[in-house]
Amino acid sequence: MKKLWMVVIGFSLIFLGACSLQPPEWAKPGNKTDMDDITIGLSVSTLNNPFFVSMKDGVEKKAEAEGMDVLTVDAQNDAAKQISDVEDLIQQGVDVLLINPTDSAAISTAVQSANSIGIPVITLDRSSEKGDVETLVSSDNEKGGEMAGEYIVEQLGEGAAVAELEGVPGASATRERGAGFHHVADEKLDVVAKQTANFDRTEGLDTMENLIQGNPDIKAVFAHNDEMALGAYQAIKSSGRDVLVVGFDGNEDALSSIEQGNLSATVAQQPEEIGSLAVEAGLDVLQGEKVEEYIPVPLKLVTKDTEQ
Numbered sequence: 001m002k003k004l005w006m007v008v009i010g011f012s013l014i015f016l017g018a019c020s021l022q023p024p025e026w027a028k029p030g031n032k033t034d035m036d037d038i039t040i041g042l043s044v045s046t047l048n049n050p051f052f053v054s055m056k057d058g059v060e061k062k063a064e065a066e067g068m069d070v071l072t073v074d075a076q077n078d079a080a081k082q083i084s085d086v087e088d089l090i091q092q093g094v095d096v097l098l099i100n101p102t103d104s105a106a107i108s109t110a111v112q113s114a115n116s117i118g119i120p121v122i123t124l125d126r127s128s129e130k131g132d133v134e135t136l137v138s139s140d141n142e143k144g145g146e147m148a149g150e151y152i153v154e155q156l157g158e159g160a161a162v163a164e165l166e167g168v169p170g171a172s173a174t175r176e177r178g179a180g181f182h183h184v185a186d187e188k189l190d191v192v193a194k195q196t197a198n199f200d201r202t203e204g205l206d207t208m209e210n211l212i213q214g215n216p217d218i219k220a221v222f223a224h225n226d227e228m229a230l231g232a233y234q235a236i237k238s239s240g241r242d243v244l245v246v247g248f249d250g251n252e253d254a255l256s257s258i259e260q261g262n263l264s265a266t267v268a269q270q271p272e273e274i275g276s277l278a279v280e281a282g283l284d285v286l287q288g289e290k291v292e293e294y295i296p297v298p299l300k301l302v303t304k305d306t307e308q
Contacts, residue, residue: 058279097119112130
């Protein structure tokens with residue numbers, strides 16, 4: 001009899017545990033009709049980067065226009081902090097999560113936590129390796145890397161010695177931009193050095209100083225974002241050398257630098273549009289509509305000769 005009761009209690013606990021994972025009716029996609037009641041949770045990899053500030057602005061402007069609230073948290077490029085931030089947003093009862101991952105692998109646990117209670121997740125600019133994501137709103141990072149490589153070949157010819165400043169290790173944007181660049185560079189350029197500078201301007205400066213000293217024949221550098229490109233240009237200027245610099249993002253500082261004849265080019269994204277389209281996708285999901293797995297946002301190569 002005692003064993004029978006233990007079995008009954010065990011099944012009861014399993015049943016109760018399963019029930020506890022179910023979201024309340026108001027939190028389930030498709031049950032929201034009043035936009036004033038919707039709260040978006042936005043987790044940004046870092047607000048120390050103008051690109052992500054613009055992306056956040058895009059989210060907030062679109063949400064305000066639709067009458068929705070936004071709770072924004074800044075991971076400060078710390079993957080562990082981002083996981084904690086997202087868990088906090090979940091506890092605050094947000095209706096949809098928009099996540100710009102610091103690390104595409106690490107964020108998977110937070111995505112899965114949201115999945116377990118039925119909160120839809122949309123990723124911006126970078127993907128999550130695991131968990132169910134409704135859609136990724138992003139530029140075609142791989143295509144952008146190819147555009148950067150092709151531009152360098154056009155300017156310097158085949159076989160030119162180039163360096164590569166890589167973004168945060170583990171970020172999907174780092175992998176994709178690098179992969180696209182190497183589709184071109186491995187065949188038509190000589191990549192003599194590559195090193196991470198974590199999407200950071202100061203690290204871009206310091207890293208480029210070291211790369212120039214070790215590789216005096218470098219003729220161009222492709223940086224995975226504009227912040228690193230701007231730092232690299234400072235190092236190159238101080239060295240007195242003539243090195244072509246190509247960035248990625250199209251932030252205001254980079255566009256100004258190109259206009260002044262400093263940076264050579266940037267693969268320009270539309271961060272506000274990424275944020276706005278992510279809000280639209282979140283709203284569609286909450287209203288029970290299907291969205292595409294990937295929502296692309298166009299890129300444009302900007303040089304001094306193109307319209308900005």
